[in-house]
Amino acid sequence: MYSILKATGSTEEEAAFVSESLIQANLYGVDSHGLANLKPYISAIESGKIKCGAQIKVLQESASTALIDGNWGFGQISCKKATEIAINKAEKNMVGVVGISHCNHIGRLGLYAEMIAKKDMIGLIYAASDPSVAPHGGMKPMFGTNPFSYGFPAGKEQPIIIDFATAAVAEGKIRAALAGGEKIPLGWIIDKNGNPTTNPADLYEPPLPPIQIKILGAQLPIGGYKGFGLAIAVDIIGGALTNTGCDGDVPEFANGTMVQALNIEAFCPLEEYRKRVDKLIRDVKSAPIAPGVKEIMLPGEPETRTREERLKSGIPVPEITWKATLDIAKKYGVDVEGILSK
Amino acid sequence: MYSILKATGSTEEEAAFVSESLIQANLYGVDSHGLANLKPYISAIESGKIKCGAQIKVLQESASTALIDGNWGFGQISCKKATEIAINKAEKNMVGVVGISHCNHIGRLGLYAEMIAKKDMIGLIYAASDPSVAPHGGMKPMFGTNPFSYGFPAGKEQPIIIDFATAAVAEGKIRAALAGGEKIPLGWIIDKNGNPTTNPADLYEPPLPPIQIKILGAQLPIGGYKGFGLAIAVDIIGGALTNTGCDGDVPEFANGTMVQALNIEAFCPLEEYRKRVDKLIRDVKSAPIAPGVKEIMLPGEPETRTREERLKSGIPVPEITWKATLDIAKKYGVDVEGILSK
Numbered sequence: 183m184y185s186i187l188k189a190t191g192s193t194e195e196e197a198a199f200v201s202e203s204l205i206q207a208n209l210y211g212v213d214s215h216g217l218a219n220l221k222p223y224i225s226a227i228e229s230g231k232i233k234c235g236a237q238i239k240v241l242q243e244s245a246s247t248a249l250i251d252g253n254w255g256f257g258q259i260s261c262k263k264a265t266e267i268a269i270n271k272a273e274k275n276m277v278g279v280v281g282i283s284h285c286n287h288i289g290r291l292g293l294y295a296e297m298i299a300k301k302d303m304i305g306l307i308y309a310a311s312d313p314s315v316a317p318h319g320g321m322k323p324m325f326g327t328n329p330f331s332y333g334f335p336a337g338k339e340q341p342i343i344i345d346f347a348t349a350a351v352a353e354g355k356i357r358a359a360l361a362g363g364e365k366i367p368l369g370w371i372i373d374k375n376g377n378p379t380t381n382p383a384d385l386y387e388p389p390l391p392p393i394q395i396k397i398l399g400a401q402l403p404i405g406g407y408k409g410f411g412l413a414i415a416v417d418i419i420g421g422a423l424t425n426t427g428c429d430g431d432v433p434e435f436a437n438g439t440m441v442q443a444l445n446i447e448a449f450c451p452l453e454e455y456r457k458r459v460d461k462l463i464r465d466v467k468s469a470p471i472a473p474g475v476k477e478i479m480l481p482g483e484p485e486t487r488t489r490e491e492r493l494k495s496g497i498p499v500p501e502i503t504w505k506a507t508l509d510i511a512k513k514y515g516v517d518v519e520g521i522l523s524k
Numbered sequence: 525m526y527s528i529l530k531a532t533g534s535t536e537e538e539a540a541f542v543s544e545s546l547i548q549a550n551l552y553g554v555d556s557h558g559l560a561n562l563k564p565y566i567s568a569i570e571s572g573k574i575k576c577g578a579q580i581k582v583l584q585e586s587a588s589t590a591l592i593d594g595n596w597g598f599g600q601i602s603c604k605k606a607t608e609i610a611i612n613k614a615e616k617n618m619v620g621v622v623g624i625s626h627c628n629h630i631g632r633l634g635l636y637a638e639m640i641a642k643k644d645m646i647g648l649i650y651a652a653s654d655p656s657v658a659p660h661g662g663m664k665p666m667f668g669t670n671p672f673s674y675g676f677p678a679g680k681e682q683p684i685i686i687d688f689a690t691a692a693v694a695e696g697k698i699r700a701a702l703a704g705g706e707k708i709p710l711g712w713i714i715d716k717n718g719n720p721t722t723n724p725a726d727l728y729e730p731p732l733p734p735i736q737i738k739i740l741g742a743q744l745p746i747g748g749y750k751g752f753g754l755a756i757a758v759d760i761i762g763g764a765l766t767n768t769g770c771d772g773d774v775p776e777f778a779n780g781t782m783v784q785a786l787n788i789e790a791f792c793p794l795e796e797y798r799k800r801v802d803k804l805i806r807d808v809k810s811a812p813i814a815p816g817v818k819e820i821m822l823p824g825e826p827e828t829r830t831r832e833e834r835l836k837s838g839i840p841v842p843e844i845t846w847k848a849t850l851d852i853a854k855k856y857g858v859d860v861e862g863i864l865s866k
Contacts, residue, residue, distance in 0.1 A: 246588045247618040247790035276589040279619055281791045304761065317808050319817040324807065332757045342760075344753035376814035405746040411686035411823040414804070415674045418684075419646065422800040423791040429804035448589035449623045449765040458764040462756070462771035465666065466659050472718035475661040481753040 183220060185521060186507075189514035190227050191234040196256050200289075203258045207290040208497045211488030214354030215290040217499060221506040222435075223256075223287075231435055232256060232286050238263050241283065246271050248280045249424065257286035257437055258293075261307075264441045265294045269301050272443035281424040282439040292345035292482065294441060295333030299341040302452055303443045305333035310421030310438030313430045315349045316400035318410035321376030323400045324430045327353060328416035335446075337456030339463040343482035348412040349401040356382045356401070357391050373399040392502055525562060527863060528849075531856035532569050533576040538598050542631075545600045549632040550839045553830035556696030557632040559841060563848040564777075565598075565629075573777055574598060574628050580605050583625065588613050590622045591766065599628035599779055600635075603649075606783045607636045611643050614785035623766040624781040634687035634824065636783060637675030641683040644794055645785045647675035652763030652780030655772045657691045658742035660752035663718030665742045666772045669695060670758035677788075679798030681805040685824030690754040691743040698724045698743070699733050715741040734844055 183204060187197035200223070208216030226232040236255025240248055248267050252260030264280040271278030288294070291307045298305025311326030327347035334342040346352075350370045359366045360382040373384035379399070383390055387398035403409030419440050421428030426438030446455045466478055499507075511518040525543035534542065542565070550558030568574040578597025582590055590609050594602030606622040613620030630636070633649045640647025653668030669689035676684040688694075692712045701708045702724040715726035721741070725732055729740040745751030761782050763770030768780030788797045808820055841849075853860040 242790070244618045244790055247787075249791045275617075276586045277619055277621055279786065279790070316814070317811060317820050319813055319820040320808070320811045321814040322812050324811060332753070334756075334760050342756060344757060346750050346753065350747070372814060376812070404750055405692070407821075407823065408688050408746055411674070411688065414676075414684060414823065415686060417804065418676050418801060419786075422797060422804070423788065425792055425796075428800060429807050444621065444761075445589075446765065448584070448586055448621070449591045450767055454767075455764060458770060459760060462759065462764070465771050466662070469659060469662045469666060470664050470718070471661055472658070472663040472714060478659050478661040479749075481749065481756060 185516045200258045203289045209489045210485035218503045245275045251283045252285040254284045257288035260285045261288040268441045268443040272445045276445040276448035278443045280441045283425045285439045288437045291331035292343045295331040298443045299333035299335040306442040307331045308416045308420035308440045312432045312434045314397045318407045325413040328413045337460040339460045348409045350404045527858045542600050545631045551831045552827035560845045587617045593625045594627040596626045599630035602627045603630040610783045610785040614787045618787040618790035620785045622783045625767045627781045630779045633673035634685045637673040640785045641675035641677040648784040649673045650758045650762035650782045654774045654776045656739045660749045667755040670755045679802040681802045692746045
C-alpha cells in the first residue's frame with residue numbers, strides 16, 4: 183500500500199501514515215475503512231479530489247482553538263495535524279478544539295481518539311459526511327452517517343474507544359448483507375418511497391454494489407429522534423463550523439471534522455481518574471450478564487480483540503478488494519507480488 | 525412553588541430559579557422534571573441532602589476550564605453558575621468547560637443548553653446520574669439514564685435544543701405506561717432476571733410506583749452498544765472528572781455535571797453560521813416525509829410547541845402531584861389556594 187501510494191505521487195509522510203491508517207482499520211476489523219479504501223483514494227488522486235503534498239495552513243487560532251485548512255490533501259494527514267494541535271493546546275491550556283476546512287476522508291475516527299487518549303487526555307472527534315441518512319420522519323437522505331468518537335484513557339486497563347455512526351448501522355453492514363444475500367432488520371433503512379424494508383438492495387440505485395454505490399432509499403438514524411439529534415450535532419459542529427457544509431452540502435469524500443482534546447488534570451488528579459476508569463472497566467467486565475449473552479464487551483473491546491487475532495492470523499481480504507489492489511499496483515508499476523514474496 | 529421553597533429555607537435566588545426551572549420543564553411538556561420534583565426536593569431539604577443557601581466555590585480554574593463545588597446546594601443553582609462561568613470563559617477564550625462537584629439534581633438539561641445558545645454559543649451539558657441502566661449485554665443497573673444536551677443557536681429560526689437520556693427512554697415514560705396500564709415495547713427494559721419484557725412493572729421493586737420508585741430490573745441503553753458507549757462517556761466526563769462518582773457510585777439525587785460553551789467565532793463568522801443553521805432547519809422542515817408521518821420535527825420542536833399550547837391552556841397537573849404539593853404547602857403554612865385565587 184505504501185509503495186502504491188508513493189507511486190501515485192504521495193509524499194513519504196502521506197504514504198506512511200495513510201497506509202498505516204488503512205491497515206490499522208483492517209486489523210481492528212473495520213474493513214470498510216481499510217484496504218477497500220485504497221482504490222477510491224487513488225481515483226480521488228487521479229481526479230484531483232485528493233491533492234498529494236498539500237500544505238496545511240492555520241486559518242485562525244486562539245490559545246485553545248484553531249481552524250486549519252487541509253487544502254484537500256489526505257484527510258488522514260489533516261486530521262493527524264489537527265489532533266496534534268489539539269493535544270498541544272490542551273497540554274498548555276487544558277483544552278484544545280480544532281476544526282478542519284477542505285478535509286478529505288479521515289478514515290477510522292478511533293485512530294485520532296486513541297492518539298489523544300495515549301497522551302492521557304479525553305478525545306472527541308466529530309466527522310460530518312455526505313448524505314445517506316434521512317431525518318427522523320423523513321425519506322430523503324440529508325445527513326451523513328456522521329460518526330463521532332470518544333477516547334478515554336484508563337490506568338492499567340486498555341483505553342475505552344467509542345467510535346460509531348449516528349446512523350442505525352454503518353452503510354458497510356448493509357452492503358455486506360446484500361453481498362451475502364441476507365435480509366436486514368427493520369429500522370436500518372427505508373426504500374425510495376420511504377417505506378420500512380428488510381431488503382438491503384432497496385437502499386441502492388441499480389446497478390447495485392459493488393458495481394456502484396449510489397443511495398436511492400435512505401439509512402435511518404439510530405434510535406429515531408435521538409440519532410437524528412446526534413446527526414444534527416455532528417453536522418453543525420463538524421460541518422457548519424468548518425465551512426465544509428452541512429445538511430446535504432458535504433461533498434462526496436469530504437469529512438467536516440472537529441477534534442477536541444480535554445486535559446483531565448483541569449478537573450481531577452490523573453491518578454484518581456485512572457483508578458476510577460479502571461474500576462469502571464473491571465466492574466463492567468465482571469457484572470452479571472443477561473441470559474444468552476457470553477460476556478459484556480466495552481466499547482472498543484471487540485476491535486482490540488480482532489486486532490490481536492489478525493496480528494496472528496492475518497487480515498482476510500475479499501477477492502474483489504485484492505483484485506482492485508493488484509490492478510492499481512499494475513497500473514502504477516508496483517511489484518506487489520515481489521513485495522509480498524520478500 | 526416559589527412560596528413553598530421560600531418557606532422551606534431557600535434563598536430568594538434559589539426559590540426563584542428552582543421554581544422557574546420546574547415550571548419551564550412543565551411548560552415544555554417534560555413533566556418528569558417539573559412540579560413532580562417539588563416533593564422530592566423538599567424531602568431532600570428535610571433530610572439535609574439539599575442544603576439551602578449553600579455557597580458555591582471555585583476549586584480550580586484555568587483560562588478555559590473550571591471545577592466548582594456546588595456544596596450540595598440546589599443543582600439548578602450550581603449548574604446555572606457553571607453555565608455562566610463557561611459562557612464567560614468562552615466569550616474571552618473561545619471555549620469554556622466547567623465541571624461541578626457535589627451537585628444535586630440539575631433538572632432539565634435543555635435549560636442550560638438554551639442559556640448558552642441564547643449567547644450565540646454552542647452548549648453541551650453532560651449529567652451522570654444514579655444507576656438504572658444495564659451495560660449492553662448485562663442485567664444489573666450500573667449507569668444512570670445519563671442524559672446530555674446540545675444547544676445550537678440559529679439565525680431567524682428557533683435554536684435547536686437536543687436533550688435526551690442515553691437510556692432507550694426516560695424512566696418517566698415507563699412509569700407513565702405503568703400508571704396507564706399499558707405495555708411497553710421490547711428493548712426498553714429487562715426484568716430482574718435479565719429477560720426482555722413488555723411489562724413496565726418488571727422494572728420496579730414492589731410496592732410499585734407511585735408508592736416507591738426502586739429499580740429491580742434495569743433500563744436498556746439506546747441502540748445497544750451505541751447507547752452503552754454514550755452512557756460511559758457521560759459517566760466519565762460528568763461523573764469521574766467531577767469527583768461525583770461513576771459506574772454505580774453516583775449518589776441518588778446527585779448529577780455529575782459538565783458544562784461546555786464553544787464560541788462559534790473561533791471557527792467561522794457568526795452570520796455565516798446563522799445562515800447555515802437556518803438553512804438546515806428550513807431544509808429539514810420542508811423535506812419529503814415518510815408515509816404515515818405528519819411532519820418532521822427538529823429536536824426541541826415538540827417541546828417548544830407544547831410550551832406555546834400550555835402557555836394558553838395551562839399545565840395539566842396529575843391529581844397525585846397536586847395533592848403532594850398541597851400537602852407540602854400545608855405543612856409549611858403556605859396558602860396555595862389563596863395565591864391561586866389572586
